[in-house]
Amino acid sequence: MSQDDGGFPRNILNPQGNNPFGGGDGGGVEIDPEAVGKTVFVVFTLVLLAAIAWSSYYQIAPDEEGVVLRFGRYHKTTQPGPHFKIPLGVDRVLKVPTQRQMKMEFGFRTDKVAQRTSYRRGKEALAESEMLTGDLNVADVEWVVQYHIHDPQAYLFRAREIDEVIQDLAEAVMRQAVGDVNVNDLLTGGREALAANVKAALSQATAHYDLGITVDQLIIQDVNPPEAVKPSFNEVNQAQQEKERAINEAMAQYNNLVPQARGKAEQKISQARGYSAERVNEAKGDVASFVAVQKAYARSPKVTRTRLQLETLQKVLPRVTDKWVVTGAGSGILQHLKLGK
Known part of the structure; x- marks a missing residue:
């Protein structure tokens, strides 16, 4: 060469x-x-x-954890950062977003997130949201489940199609809870209590099946009657609101008038009791005075009679404007007194 x-x-x-x-x-x-x-x-x-x-080289993001499979079997879990593995298909890495909050929507789907978020509803979403209440009415319930993954191994290997399992569990728990309440509670003020009960039940179910997730929040977005009967429900709600308003107005008037009437009644009773005590005391004083006079009259009638006459004149004369004094037995001439003057 x-x-x-x-x-x-x-x-x-x-x-x-x-x-x-x-x-x-x-x-x-x-x-x-x-x-x-x-x-x-x-x-x-x-x-x-x-x-x-x-x-042989792989990188785990800050919000992820890596699950390493060796010949298809779980080997270890790696934290964020650079790592090495056995190449040529011996080791395989599955990245799980453990630090990211996951969300599932029921009854609607977020179409576009912007300043004005748009939503859409299809047949699948409508089938999720229509539920039967405890009083045999149909309610359209829209809710959101927020959760995070705390155990990547359990999340990947405890159940097949883990997203469908979580969705089915959430829907089953919500339907059971809605079936225990009436539609009026759902449409008015019972949403917070219902959401808390469903969250607790869903957390218990995911822990029982060891799915490796933690339910952070369950939010009931909206509750409406079905579209076919929505006008009738609105009329019923309006009638109930008018009923509540009339009851509240009547209670307000009751609370205003009844205390006034009770106050006036107490005042009348107090006045009557005071008048009664006054009259009784006056009567007792008059009786005591009469008894005293009667005893004095029994001891010396003439003196007592004179004293009574003088006391009577002392009371009467100050109210008399004209006074006529007649002395002696008279001379036989008829005396004329101008009493009408």
Whole structure:
């Protein structure tokens, strides 16, 4: 084989310079199998080493954890950062977003998140939201389940189609809870209590099946009657609101008038009791005075009679404007007193 000054084969395809087509003038090309084989081996080795190096390195994001499978079986869980694994398919890494809050929507789907978020409802969402209440009415319930993954191994291997399992569990728990309340509670003020009960039941169910998730929040977005009977429900709700308003107005008037009437009644009773005590005391005083006079009269009638006359005149005379004093027995002349003056 001919070489240049560097010792590298000058022509691995025609090292002798002979004409493979029979020309014999050295202008043809002749393939050297040994040199071709070495070159292919070197190229294959370099590609293999590059593939091994590339497949042995992996990176876990800050909000993820990596589950390493060795020959398809769980081996270990790796934390965020760079890691190495056995290449060529021996180790396989599944990345699980453990630090990210997951969300499932029931009864609606978020179409576009923007300043004005848009939603859509299809047949699947409508089938999720229509439920039978405890008083045999149909309610259209829309809710959201928010959760995070705390055990990547359990999340990946405790159940097949884990998202469908979580969705079915949430829907079953919600339907059971809605079936225990009446539609009025759902449409008015019973949503918070219902959401708390469903969250507790769903957390218990996911822990029982060891799904590796924690339910963070359950929010009831909206509760409406079905579209077919929505006008009738609105009329009923309006009538109930008017009923409540009339009751509240009547109670307000009751609370205003009844205390006033009770106050006036207490005032009358107090006045009557005061008047009664006054009259009784006056009567007792009159009796005591009469008894005292009667005893004095029994002891000295003349003095007592004179004293009574004088006391009576003392009370009467100040109210008399004109006074006539007649002295003596008279001279037989009829005296005329102008009493009508």
